[in-house]
Amino acid sequence: MNDPLKATHGIYAEFPAAEYRARISRVRAKMAQAGIDAAILTTSENIRYYAGGPLTDLFVDSFNIFYLIIPTNSAHEPILLMSSGREGSSRTSWIRDRRFWGYDQNASIISQSLNISTAVDAVKKLGLERSVLGMELDCGQRLGMTLKEAQEFQASLPGAKFHPLSEIIWGLREIKSPAEMERLRRASAITCHAFEQGFDALRPGVTELEIASIVRASMFAQG
Numbered sequence: 001m002n003d004p005l006k007a008t009h010g011i012y013a014e015f016p017a018a019e020y021r022a023r024i025s026r027v028r029a030k031m032a033q034a035g036i037d038a039a040i041l042t043t044s045e046n047i048r049y050y051a052g053g054p055l056t057d058l059f060v061d062s063f064n065i066f067y068l069i070i071p072t073n074s075a076h077e078p079i080l081l082m083s084s085g086r087e088g089s090s091r092t093s094w095i096r097d098r099r100f101w102g103y104d105q106n107a108s109i110i111s112q113s114l115n116i117s118t119a120v121d122a123v124k125k126l127g128l129e130r131s132v133l134g135m136e137l138d139c140g141q142r143l144g145m146t147l148k149e150a151q152e153f154q155a156s157l158p159g160a161k162f163h164p165l166s167e168i169i170w171g172l173r174e175i176k177s178p179a180e181m182e183r184l185r186r187a188s189a190i191t192c193h194a195f196e197q198g199f200d201a202l203r204p205g206v207t208e209l210e211i212a213s214i215v216r217a218s219m220f221a222q223g
Helices: 017-034 044-051 056-060 115-125 147-155 166-173 178-200 208-221
Strands: 038-041 067-071 079-083 098-101 132-135 161-164
Touching: 017 038, 017 044, 017 067, 017 166, 038 044, 038 115, 044 067, 067 115, 079 115, 098 115, 115 147, 178 208
Parallel strands: 038 132, 079 098, 132 161
Antiparallel strands: 038 067, 067 079
């Protein structure tokens, strides 16, 4: 049996790699139809959806950005970018091409991250500096970076055109795969059972906080 602690990628992943590859394949097909050469994703929800995880614990640090670059051309694998020091956490992703940026030791914590130059360099090495790049720019999507960082990123690629991705992303994410539906059913069953335990614990004098603790503990205990 394989030891998950020795794995270099996909450790304790939420779904098998095949599920994520199918999602990548679908978004590539839609991007090709829209004339988009690559997607540059930065929000936690979209990175979790396509890169796997659990990666959500990585997004509690507002001073760090996370990029997922998905080239439309299937000859190029997706690239996951994050700051150095995240090498261990990155192993939860199925993606093999994971790159890490360092810090400028002479700068403040606000401006020390070298994330922009690392992401721009990755785009250029793919030969996409004069292509159409899809980003989370419109309805229901929020960039996982500051406005200043987004402007700097786009200014560093003056030959590129930036296209909104919301229609593509929402159109794909709203259609659930069999694996997703199974997880949703399980989550619903866990939630119902947890609330039943909460109602069963109702007594005169029991506080709302105590009931909430019972419900939460039940959810965690059930997975």
